[in-house]
Amino acid sequence: MILRLAVPVPLRRLFDYLPPAGLGAADCKPGQRFWVPFGNRSLVAVLVDVVDDSPLDTIKPAAERIDSQPIFDQRSRQFLQWAADYYQAPVGELYAAALPAALRKGKPADHWAEQWLELTTEGKGLPETALARAPKQQALLQLLLNRGRQSRTALNALGHNAPVCKALCERNLTRWVAGPTAPPPMEAVAPRSAPELNDEQREVIDAVASTGFSASLLEGTTGSGKTEVYLRLMERALREGNQALLLVPEIGLTPQTLRRIAARFPDFRIAALHSGLADGERARAWLSAASGVADIVIGTRSAIFTPLPRLGVILVDEEHDGSFKQQDGVRYSARDLSVVLAKNAGVPVLLGSATPSLESLHNALSGRYQHLRLRHRAGNARPPEISVVPILHQQLQEGFAPQVLRHIGATLQRGEQALVFINRRGYSPALTCDDCGWLADCPHCSSKLTLHRRQRQLRCHHCDYRQREVHSCPQCHSRNLNALGAGTERSEDFLTHTFGKYPVIRVDRDTTASKQALDRLLEPARNGEPCLLLGTQMLAKGHHLPKVTLVVIQDADGGLFSADFRAPERMGQLLEQVAGRAGRGDLPGHVLVQSRYPEHPLLQLLLNKGYGAFARQLMEERKIGQLPPIRAMALVRAECEEPRWAEEFLANVRDYLQALAPPSPELQYLGPVPALLERKSGRFRFYLQITADKRGLLQQMLAHFCQWAEGNKNRRLRWAVDMDAQELS
Ligand SMILES: Nc1ncnc2c1ncn2[C@@H]1O[C@H](COP(=O)(O)OP(=O)(O)OP(=O)(O)O)[C@@H](O)[C@H]1O
Numbered sequence: 217m218i219l220r221l222a223v224p225v226p227l228r229r230l231f232d233y234l235p236p237a238g239l240g241a242a243d244c245k246p247g248q249r250f251w252v253p254f255g256n257r258s259l260v261a262v263l264v265d266v267v268d269d270s271p272l273d274t275i276k277p278a279a280e281r282i283d284s285q286p287i288f289d290q291r292s293r294q295f296l297q298w299a300a301d302y303y304q305a306p307v308g309e310l311y312a313a314a315l316p317a318a319l320r321k322g323k324p325a326d327h328w329a330e331q332w333l334e335l336t337t338e339g340k341g342l343p344e345t346a347l348a349r350a351p352k353q354q355a356l357l358q359l360l361l362n363r364g365r366q367s368r369t370a371l372n373a374l375g376h377n378a379p380v381c382k383a384l385c386e387r388n389l390t391r392w393v394a395g396p397t398a399p400p401p402m403e404a405v406a407p408r409s410a411p412e413l414n415d416e417q418r419e420v421i422d423a424v425a426s427t428g429f430s431a432s433l434l435e436g437t438t439g440s441g442k443t444e445v446y447l448r449l450m451e452r453a454l455r456e457g458n459q460a461l462l463l464v465p466e467i468g469l470t471p472q473t474l475r476r477i478a479a480r481f482p483d484f485r486i487a488a489l490h491s492g493l494a495d496g497e498r499a500r501a502w503l504s505a506a507s508g509v510a511d512i513v514i515g516t517r518s519a520i521f522t523p524l525p526r527l528g529v530i531l532v533d534e535e536h537d538g539s540f541k542q543q544d545g546v547r548y549s550a551r552d553l554s555v556v557l558a559k560n561a562g563v564p565v566l567l568g569s570a571t572p573s574l575e576s577l578h579n580a581l582s583g584r585y586q587h588l589r590l591r592h593r594a595g596n597a598r599p600p601e602i603s604v605v606p607i608l609h610q611q612l613q614e615g616f617a618p619q620v621l622r623h624i625g626a627t628l629q630r631g632e633q634a635l636v637f638i639n640r641r642g643y644s645p646a647l648t649c650d651d652c653g654w655l656a657d658c659p660h661c662s663s664k665l666t667l668h669r670r671q672r673q674l675r676c677h678h679c680d681y682r683q684r685e686v687h688s689c690p691q692c693h694s695r696n697l698n699a700l701g702a703g704t705e706r707s708e709d710f711l712t713h714t715f716g717k718y719p720v721i722r723v724d725r726d727t728t729a730s731k732q733a734l735d736r737l738l739e740p741a742r743n744g745e746p747c748l749l750l751g752t753q754m755l756a757k758g759h760h761l762p763k764v765t766l767v768v769i770q771d772a773d774g775g776l777f778s779a780d781f782r783a784p785e786r787m788g789q790l791l792e793q794v795a796g797r798a799g800r801g802d803l804p805g806h807v808l809v810q811s812r813y814p815e816h817p818l819l820q821l822l823l824n825k826g827y828g829a830f831a832r833q834l835m836e837e838r839k840i841g842q843l844p845p846i847r848a849m850a851l852v853r854a855e856c857e858e859p860r861w862a863e864e865f866l867a868n869v870r871d872y873l874q875a876l877a878p879p880s881p882e883l884q885y886l887g888p889v890p891a892l893l894e895r896k897s898g899r900f901r902f903y904l905q906i907t908a909d910k911r912g913l914l915q916q917m918l919a920h921f922c923q924w925a926e927g928n929k930n931r932r933l934r935w936a937v938d939m940d941a942q943e944l945s
């Protein structure tokens with residue numbers, strides 16, 4: 217008997233081992249983890265297959281079995297293999313990416329096994345009122361009758377203490393049994409009932425069949441009640457005894473989101489998977505999902521790889537969000553994989569957004585996905601009114617046009633809230649010397665350092681390099697240093713100075729180190745007091761603040777002239793999402809967009825016709841340029857401290873690939889070219905771009921290439937395949 221294991225090393229194959237000493241065929245099941253010797257290291261590997269024979273002459277035994285039961289079920293193993301093939305990723309690394317850190321490091325799943333309290337036959341048969349004189353015992357009994365067995369963790373969280381459990385056990389009404397991991401308890405919230413659906417929402421829900429595979433894009437304007445649609449579809453799956461998976465963007469998984477869901481589903485077990493959890497809690501949540509105990513699984517990108525044995529529906533919120541694409545290591549798209557998983561599991565998947573990605577829109581317009589729409593805002597809210605404020609020859613104050621400042625003042629005076637969007641954190645994005653022209657550069661990247669005045673630091677936003685703020689020029693010693701341009705800190709100072717009577721709340725990565733911090737910061741805004749919110753894209757998504765009636769976009773021009781063909785799409789999404797924060801309650805909303813190019817046709821289209829028309833125009837341009845999503849695109853990336861090596865390597869790659877498949881109108885090569893950020897963390901970065909009519913051909917070529925390139929012996933050069941690349945940076 218031979219064990220075939222996925223070992224976390226950068227090689228695209230499985231590895232054969234003998235069973236650990238003392239274990240037989242019946243002890244080794246696919247999906248269990250093992251410690252295996254690899255070179256002179258010991259690694260955590262996952263058993264994928266048990267076979268009779270191996271092509272190898274000498275095979276080492278695995279060192280030790282870690283799990284008594286499999287933790288990856290068959291469907292998740294197939295899914296991971298599929299993803300490894302599609303993204304040209306080493307399958308062992310993909311398994312590692314699927315596991316939470318504590319399990320990746322080899323802690324046995326049994327460590328989180330739980331005790332469960334369940335009813336005995338006597339307990340089940342007890343008349344309703346039998347324990348009326350012991351109300352605590354009665355309450356516990358009722359809970360077990362209504363909701364089935366309960367984990368010790370859940371009972372503690374619900375306030376059913378040990379003596380009460382013991383009393384019921386002594387009466388032989390209940391007993392403790394060993395069972396699977398339960399999700400970490402959530403903070404208690406008051407249950408909330410659902411609003412009545414409007415007609416549009418009902419049509420959308422009816423259009424999604426409850427069983428069998430289907431993929432749908434829900435294109436629903438901001439504030440149209442998409443979340444309500446997700447909740448209803450989840451509810452339907454839960455009532456049928458299935459698990460629901462909700463994927464959210466990285467900044468979308470806030471305590472507020474969790475509370476909203478917990479309030480709707482008090483009777484179901486929720487496992488949240490996100491980076492804010494301690495290792496142990498995250499392992500607990502993951503195992504509770506993998507064993508089928510958790511009913512609802514909410515997570516960011518990597519949650520797509522969690523085994524879900526009872527999966528019944530998948531929902532992807534803000535499907536256009538860039539954080540669904542992993543940008544290093546195994547470069548997968550959780551959004552795209554969600555459709556594959558739904559297909560494998562035979563369940564519906566719904567991708568929702570007010571600003572769908574061109575990829576999903578293309579799939580919807582070509583009929584591959586069902587195209588569902590919510591065109592109106594839910595409740596009484598109306599769409600906001602949008603105006604452009606030209607700023608080219610205007611006398612600006614710290615980047616704000618005078619009429620914009622007047623509008624902000626008037627809004628606050630009416631007792632309403634204003635939101636100012638600035639897509640740059642820190643005080644100023646460039647520090648320069650007025651005498652000699654010196655500019656504060658990152659020593660490791662081809663980028664400038666951002667001044668963070670609060671911390672008295674200069675920081676690189678690409679590699680996180682930090683140094684003390686300087687007050688004289690390191691080159692000519694002049695003290696005439698000039699901070700150019702404004703980030704959130706600088707605007708905060710200015711707006712606080714100008715509108716001092718009202719609280720100014722700055723929301724960016726620096727003020728919201730934890731998810732709880734964001735919640736706390738937004739507290740005054742949720743309470744409805746007049747205040748001024750100021751922040752980066754963290755403010756653009758998901759927040760529902762009915763008193764925000766004015767949204768100011770300080771600089772709309774960022775995406776208009778970039779070398780990245782996706783930049784206008786991202787700009788459009790961001791502007792529409794930010795604008796969508798205005799007027800979500802009963803009060804009408806107004807959006808002011810400052811621009812140096814108010815006549816730019818794309819900006820005009822976006823502001824006058826909305827994102828839908830804008831995106832369809834971009835699609836026409838992609839057709840002309842034969843760019844994604846019309847064609848498939850992959851990048852081969854290479855980076856090295858020695859730029860020549862990376863460039864040479866990619867030139868060889870190009871020769872190799874062209875020998876396999878010569879360029880043609882259907883298959884085009886570009887590069888090697890330097891990445892938009894040419895140097896990062898001391899390494900020079902280049903890519904080779906391949907666009908193809910047929911995804912299958914691209915896949916085949918790249919699979920051959922990976923086998924060839926795995927032999928690359930230059931340890932200082934890193935290379936990677938980026939299938940369906942999202943960024944050219
Ligand atoms: N059928 C309904 N009747 C009344 N109010 C509703 C209904 N559906 C949703 N709402 C309310 O409308 C508001 C906006 O809904 P929700 O946050 O779900 O919108 P959304 O489409 O997800 O918005 P966005 O994409 O901008 O985040 C919420 O306060 C929600 O409770």
Ligand SMILES: [Zn+2]
Pocket residue numbers: 658659660661663676677678679680681897
């Ligand atoms: Zn840097």
